[in-house]
Amino acid sequence: MYLIDKTQNRIKELEKKTFSELGFKERKHLQEWLAHQPTALGEELLIIQKEFNGFNDTNERLDLLALDKEGNLVIIENKLDDTGRDVTWQVLKYASYCSTLNKEQIRNIYQDFLDKEKFGEKAEENLADFFEQEYEDLSLNKRQSQRVVIVAANFRKEVTSNVLWLLDYKLRIQCFKATPFALNDQLFLTMEQIIPTKDTEDFVISMADKMQEEISTQEGMKDRHKLRLEFWSKLLPKLKGKTSIYQNVSPAKDHWLNSGGTGISGVRYCLVITKDYAAVQIEFARSNKEENKKLYDELIKDKDSIEKQFGHELEWKRNDTKISSQVSYTLNGVNIYTPEDWNKALSFMEVNIINLERAMQKPFREIKKVLSINEEGD
Template sequence: MYKINKSSNSIQRLEQKSFSSLGFRERDHLQEWIAKEPSVLGEDLLIIQKEFSGFDETHERLDLLALDQQGALVIIENKLDDSGKDVTWQSLKYASYCSGLSKSNISKIYQQYLDINEPGSNAEERISDFMGGHDFEEIVLNKGVSQRIILIAAKFRKEVTSTVLWLMNFKLQIQCFRATPFAMGEELFLNIEQIIPTQDAEDYMIGMAEKARDDIDSQTQLKNRHIVRKEFWTQLIQTMNNTQSNLYQNISPGVANWIGAGSGVRGVGFNFAAAKHYGRAELYIDRGNKKENEFIFDQLFSQKELTYPLNLKP
């Protein structure tokens, strides 16, 4: 690795170091760096526990446990200058242990982590934000055999790389990252690069894995929450159709967390929305034009006590 010197239009070689020669330790340093900046592994990961030992009848501890944005658990094992020969077997054990973690288990594990590291934070809310703002009840975590493994070391033994490459033939999602410290004077640098699989190969394999998950999802029966929701909308529509309103005569119940009907006025709709913590009726205004939207809102607001139909055309 080289440092660019713009003033002299030259490059300067950085001195490759070992973690041990610099006095760095696995748990106190490398593990903490990754926990604080997991994006160094090339993707958005949510660290949910460190030194996790919550396995029945065993005192083993995995280094870092994370979630990816597909809801899969990611087991991260860190070694310093040498991977050792047993890290693959070790990580496979941890992956098998984690395969049995339920959604509520994962939330509880993360809450314990937050209580120590970020007191006052709520695990379900943080997971929802990480997963794109979806309701926690809608999120699927640790589905099937979706568990992933990430191994990090300065040097990987052939016993490890050979085993990893063989396991990848069975669609196991496992990656090896080489972590190398460098120095220039008093300045220290860290380079982390993915060596297995190579990035181009991984992009292809991830695409195939996502397609496989989509195929499985398309064949999966509706989950219980969708069945309950559809029954709720069925009863609500029946109730609405027994009133003077006829807006919901042609509305069919679905599995989304809202249903809507037109008001008869362009760009103005009536919606019902239901989630775990709220249920509400909405008047939704959207004509695609800010001034028209504001005009309709102002008209409705100024005459909110009236019961007769309004002329909403600007």
């Protein structure tokens, strides 16, 4: 690894180190680094437990337990300067132990983690946010979907040989080489995926996914999708000619229905219907967290006039720890899965999305002016 010196037009080699000589420990350091920055493993993961030992008839514990965006459990085993000979057997045992965990058990494991880490958050809400689905719709830890990640500074030949053999049998396993470097008082860390190589990973995963594909879709999920499609099909005609938004939107199977119409990129109207409530929303959904907060802060300056025009108090959610922000008006006590509640929910959405659009027209025009000025200044 080299440092580029643009002034001298030279490169300077960084000094390769071992974790041991730097005084780093597996649990205290490497595990904590990955727990707080799982994207170092090349994807978005949700860490749901550390030092997990919830196995029957054994005191063994795995380092980190995570979920990927497909709902698969990811077993992460960390070693420092050497993997040891038995790490593949170790992670295979952990994967087999975890293969029996159902969705409710996973939720409880994650909630226990949140309680211990003092996040003050709810597992169901975080899972729904991570997967961008209602918790009831989530399918977690499907049969033969478990994944394994091994992290170490050096991999023994017997370990890499075992891993390559297991890949032939469609076990989803990855090896990451973690290497610390030093330059004076500065320390650096590289995380290199060595098995499978990055170029072949998509192919290997696609083969595993094909093998693990579920033969049939859960009947319950199909029924929920059918009900939502029917609900949105009843709502959209009610909005025709009454509001400029939702004119070119089609019914969907999701519990939410988005539309543009704000005139601001990444800011959208959103209709939501769940088993507990219906809501009309403004969502600040740009990919950049700071941009969302700035837009939200600009809008909330007009809170009083917006609520007066709208006719009701709104719920303002800046969500400082999350990327997006929302402004909502909610009707509790209606259930998408109870068709008897539909008329109440449909009337609520029809009236309030129209009123929300009217109340937001002037504030959004002012925000667009501010954005234009800022862009010109840039």
